[in-house]
Amino acid sequence: MSALLKDRRALVTAGASGIGRVIAERLIEADARCMVCDVDTAALDAFTSTFGKGLAVRADVSDEAQVDVMFDQVEQQLGGLDILVNNAGISGPTLPAEELSLEDWQRTIAVNLDGHFLCARRAIPLLRDAGGGSIVNMSSIGGRLGYPKRAAYAAAKWGIIGFTKTLSIELGPLGIRVNAIQPGMVEGPRVERVMREKAASAGISYETLQERAFQRISLRRGVTAEDVAALVVFLVSDAGRNISGQAIPVDGDQTSLG
Numbered sequence: 001m002s003a004l005l006k007d008r009r010a011l012v013t014a015g016a017s018g019i020g021r022v023i024a025e026r027l028i029e030a031d032a033r034c035m036v037c038d039v040d041t042a043a044l045d046a047f048t049s050t051f052g053k054g055l056a057v058r059a060d061v062s063d064e065a066q067v068d069v070m071f072d073q074v075e076q077q078l079g080g081l082d083i084l085v086n087n088a089g090i091s092g093p094t095l096p097a098e099e100l101s102l103e104d105w106q107r108t109i110a111v112n113l114d115g116h117f118l119c120a121r122r123a124i125p126l127l128r129d130a131g132g133g134s135i136v137n138m139s140s141i142g143g144r145l146g147y148p149k150r151a152a153y154a155a156a157k158w159g160i161i162g163f164t165k166t167l168s169i170e171l172g173p174l175g176i177r178v179n180a181i182q183p184g185m186v187e188g189p190r191v192e193r194v195m196r197e198k199a200a201s202a203g204i205s206y207e208t209l210q211e212r213a214f215q216r217i218s219l220r221r222g223v224t225a226e227d228v229a230a231l232v233v234f235l236v237s238d239a240g241r242n243i244s245g246q247a248i249p250v251d252g253d254q255t256s257l258g
């Protein structure tokens, strides 16, 4: 993997923790110069203490002014950009659509969808100036299926697919490839917390609920952040040079069953 992305400059949004942090680590391991943004200051500090000062920026991707300041810093620190990983996203409240407030709907759309747009819009001139590049957008299998009690999240994750395909058509002639990744349930503290809450409210053990969930997945196992990061590295490297406009599930084949 080493040197696969030598001299490439990358930005990973929401890269200070969770899946984004693992993506950033793998890009750095492949020799990319990688910056991250996040809203979590403590996680950003932890990132800079490992990878060096100037590589982490505090920015909320749904805020146009903050995105502008972030991209100014990216230009200063990296001198341009070859790779944008639009990873930032929030689940929003777990509620049926009729109980969802307009404010919660709009916040979920703002982070998941506006954030992708705002960051891509600032990245495009930099990628063009670099003579081409790659954008990876983070959708979800919630962007392939319906997702009960997560209407805003599903709407945003489906929206990312339309955005990805449109950008791919617009930017392909410039040598800029645009793809989306659709992870299934990624193992980690967030999913474990949600599953433990679900198990408790259903009156069953966490292990029983997890086993039932695996029965709906062809490969009978969960997805890891490493699985997602491996696909990102592949897509942004020259190995993915003829792949654009695609929405690729990393879900152990949860979606064949529907």
Ligand code: NAD
Pocket: 013, 014, 015, 016, 017, 018, 019, 020, 037, 038, 039, 040, 043, 059, 060, 061, 062, 087, 088, 089, 090, 091, 111, 138, 139, 140, 141, 182, 183, 184, 185, 186, 187, 190, 191
């Ligand atoms: P997470 O909840 O662990 O959050 C990761 C980081 O995002 C945190 O450091 C947080 O501070 C940051 N963040 C939140 N709002 C932000 C904002 N407005 N601007 C900048 N940073 C912000 O998320 P995760 O589980 O690592 O998920 C990352 C992406 O993958 C999201 O787009 C998510 O929808 C998608 N995804 C996750 C799963 C899963 O099972 N975890 C499944 C499918 C898709």
